[in-house]
Amino acid sequence: xxKFLVAVVFSLMMLTGCATNRPFVSQQAVGxxxxxxxxxxxxxxxMGDIEIPAELEWDRDASMSxxxxxxxxxxxxxxxxxxxxxxxxxxxxxxxNNKWKLVGEATSENMVLAFTKPSKTCLMVLSxxxxxxxxxxxxxxxxxxKTAATALNPFGEAVNK
Numbered sequence: 001x002x003k004f005l006v007a008v009v010f011s012l013m014m015l016t017g018c019a020t021n022r023p024f025v026s027q028q029a030v031g032x033x034x035x036x037x038x039x040x041x042x043x044x045x046x047m048g049d050i051e052i053p054a055e056l057e058w059d060r061d062a063s064m065s066x067x068x069x070x071x072x073x074x075x076x077x078x079x080x081x082x083x084x085x086x087x088x089x090x091x092x093x094x095x096x097n098n099k100w101k102l103v104g105e106a107t108s109e110n111m112v113l114a115f116t117k118p119s120k121t122c123l124m125v126l127s128x129x130x131x132x133x134x135x136x137x138x139x140x141x142x143x144x145x146k147t148a149a150t151a152l153n154p155f156g157e158a159v160n161k
Contacts, residue, residue: 049098050122053090056080056138072144079137084111084128087136091124119145 056078065074088111095115104114111126123141
């Protein structure tokens with residue numbers, strides 16, 4: 001599992017070179033009381049299907065995105081004062097509501113959640129370095145393969161749908 005996570009992070013770092021200057025966050029309402037957090041959430045980047053609790057603020061300096069003809073993705077970091085277990089519950093619930101499949105989970109110093117969707121992957125790293133009084137952070141590593149969504153893999157080969 002660790003080799004997979006390192007490979008995903010390394011791939012994203014190799015592909016990301018330019019960050020866009022437009023805001024990453026838009027507002028959208030979520031069902032009241034979900035996972036013990038208030039009813040309003042943000043959408044990560046312009047993905048439209050990854051929700052972040054409103055208490056978390058986007059860290060522009062620690063984030064980057066890439067958009068090419070065949071690929072969208074990036075590293076998005078958010079931080080704020082939320083309980084890490086409530087954040088984990090919220091993220092799992094909202095991702096499943098948006099048709100993402102939880103394919104892996106690991107806990108050590110940080111919590112790692114891995115989600116997939118056809119032609120999309122999202123790896124989330126949750127951390128709370130200072131305990132309950134500090135800032136909880138979530139870093140998203142998102143990839144969207146536009147060629148797979150159009151029935152071709154990144155090598156131009158046909159994909160059965």
